[in-house]
Amino acid sequence: xxxxxxxxxxxxxxxxxxxxxxxxxxxxxxxxxxxxxxxxxxxxxxxxxxxxxxxxxxxxxxxxxxxxxxxxxxxxxxxxxxxxxxxxxxxxxxxxxxxxxxxxxxxxxxxxxxxxxxxxxxxxxxxxxxxxxxxxxxxxxxxxxxxxxxxxxxxxxxxxxxxxxxxxxxxxxxxxxxxxxxxxxxxxxxxxxxxxxxxxxxxxxxxxxxxxxxxxxxxxxxxxxxxxxxxxxxxxxxxxxxxxxxxxxxxxxxxxxxxxxxxxxxxxxxxxxxxxxxxxxxxxxxxxxxxxxxxxxxxxxxxxxxxxxxxxxxxxxxxxxxxxxxxxxxxxxxxxxxxxxxxxxxxxxxxxxxxxxxxxxx
Numbered sequence: 001x002x003x004x005x006x007x008x009x010x011x012x013x014x015x016x017x018x019x020x021x022x023x024x025x026x027x028x029x030x031x032x033x034x035x036x037x038x039x040x041x042x043x044x045x046x047x048x049x050x051x052x053x054x055x056x057x058x059x060x061x062x063x064x065x066x067x068x069x070x071x072x073x074x075x076x077x078x079x080x081x082x083x084x085x086x087x088x089x090x091x092x093x094x095x096x097x098x099x100x101x102x103x104x105x106x107x108x109x110x111x112x113x114x115x116x117x118x119x120x121x122x123x124x125x126x127x128x129x130x131x132x133x134x135x136x137x138x139x140x141x142x143x144x145x146x147x148x149x150x151x152x153x154x155x156x157x158x159x160x161x162x163x164x165x166x167x168x169x170x171x172x173x174x175x176x177x178x179x180x181x182x183x184x185x186x187x188x189x190x191x192x193x194x195x196x197x198x199x200x201x202x203x204x205x206x207x208x209x210x211x212x213x214x215x216x217x218x219x220x221x222x223x224x225x226x227x228x229x230x231x232x233x234x235x236x237x238x239x240x241x242x243x244x245x246x247x248x249x250x251x252x253x254x255x256x257x258x259x260x261x262x263x264x265x266x267x268x269x270x271x272x273x274x275x276x277x278x279x280x281x282x283x284x285x286x287x288x289x290x291x292x293x294x295x296x297x298x299x300x301x302x303x304x305x306x307x308x309x310x311x312x313x314x315x316x317x318x319x320x321x322x323x324x325x326x327x328x329x330x331x332x333x334x335x336x337x338x339x340x341x342x343x344x345x346x347x348x349x350x351x352x353x354x355x356x357x358x359x360x361x362x
Contacts, residue, residue, distance in 0.1 A: 002211070006050065013047045016040035017226050024233040034241035037234035041075045041260045044227045046267065048074060051219040054211030073099075073288070073296050074224055076261030078231030080300050083253075085309035086235055092312060094253025094359070095261070096297045097320045097327075100136070100289040102258045104331050105352035107266050111281045112345025115273035121341050124278040129335030132286040133328075135178065139293035140328040142167050146314040147321050164314040165305075168298030175294040234260075250320070251359045262288055278340060286331070323355055 020040040023033040048071045076099065080092045115122045146163045149156040156163055211219075242252055259266065272281035297314070304312040316324065330351075334344065 006054075006211075009043075009047060009050060013040075013043045013223070013226070016043045017230060020230055020233055024236065030237070030240035030244040033233070034237035037230055037237055038256060038260045040230045041079070041227065041234055044223050044230060045075045045261060047219060047223040048227070049268065051211075051216050051223060054216040054219070071220070071224070073261065073291060075227045075231060076257065077296060077299070078228050079234055079257055079261060080296075081303060081307055082232050082235035083238070084300070084304050084312060085307060086239075087310045088235070088238070088249060088253075089310045089312060090249040090317075091238070091253035091257065092300065093316055093320060094250045095257040096292060096300070097316065097324050098254035098258030099262055099292040099296070100140070100324060101254065101327050101352065101355065102262060102266075103285055103289045104136075104327050104334075105348045105355070106259075107262070107269050108282070108285050108334065109345040109348030109352065111270050111273035111278075111285060112340040112348065113342045114270055114345075115276065115278055115281065116340060116342025116345060118274055119276045121339055122273070122276065122278040123339050124282045124335075125338065129282050129286065129338060130332070132283070132290055133331040133335050136286070136290055136293060136331050137328045139171060139174070139290070140324055142171055143293060143297060143314050144316075144321060144325060147316050150315050151318070160313045160315045161311060164301050164312075167314055168301040171294050171298045175291075178294075248359060248361055250317075251356065251361075254359050255356050282335060282340075286335075289331075319358070 016036070017040050020033070020036045023036050051071075076095060080095060083089075083091045083095075112122075145167060146160045148154075149163060150160050238252060242249060269281045269285035272278075272284065301312050301314060304310065330348075334340075334348070
């Protein structure tokens with residue numbers, strides 16, 4: 001018998017997807033269909049994460065964390081693909097930066113606040129945090145190269161599309177090289193893995209354990225297909241909602257798409273901090289932006305050449321570029337000492353709000 005929390009998640013996902021589907025084809029204003037699609041997208045992201053977690057110890061803790069974060073980015077991947085087909089390059093670029101921003105500032109900040117208020121200062125594996133943050137910094141530095149060659153008018157200016165492809169392939173190779181270390185089994189330790197453990201006895205964001213293999217695989221397939229449909233509905237409702245709410249494409253991508261597409265880390269990381277598991281909380285929160293810069297952004301650059309619509313390059317607007325670099329540096333500063341307090345968390349949240357406000361108008 002499955003836990004009630006899992007059954008509730010199934011019911012919420014089914015209801016959310018059904019409502020989003022109905023309002024996609026029924027005229028009900030410009031904001032309601034968008035809001036329902038965003039909620040359904042977040043619920044499906046949670047179901048993807050719970051499905052991977054339901055595989056339990058079959059994959060091992062390291063591989064489970066990598067797969068969970070990777071598949072958890074499926075909704076954001078689908079949204080970005082449909083947005084590119086609709087020519088919304090600004091939304092996609094903002095969503096890439098927003099995913100890094102929301103995890104490092106908003107979600108990590110909330111985890112620090114919740115954990116600090118409930119348990120006081122919390123300590124986590126400094127080596128683990130440093131490795132994740134350094135990888136984020138190096139990947140972000142590589143992402144910034146096409147933008148810098150363009151803005152500084154170097155001889156490579158004018159070849160940003162080709163340079164973006166080269167950088168994307170290089171980042172995917174680095175991700176592949178990092179997998180053996182990230183997925184090796186290290187029983188009883190949290191340090192050394194940039195992943196959240198799973199299986200019996202491990203911290204779980206939903207309070208459940210293993211599922212039957214057939215159920216876990218079926219839920220993965222269903223949630224993946226559902227995410228593809230809901231992503232199309234979400235993008236279809238995006239432009240009318242932007243006009244109705246008087247927000248910019250940049251704000252929609254930076255805040256709305258990023259938060260909805262990272263629902264797994266948003267919920268699980270905070271819950272782990274509340275349960276006094278800061279090692280695992282930092283791991284699962286940092287794994288998502290790491291996969292965004294090493295996998296999601298490069299894959300979108302390459303896919304944009306085959307899916308039709310706009311071509312995505314790694315040439316970001318100046319403010320997005322500055323925010324991306326600043327966030328990467330903050331990641332190192334925050335996790336370097338291996339300790340978190342509620343005040344650090346509150347400061348991170350305040351910075352996130354200030355940055356998001358700066359993009360309200362564009």
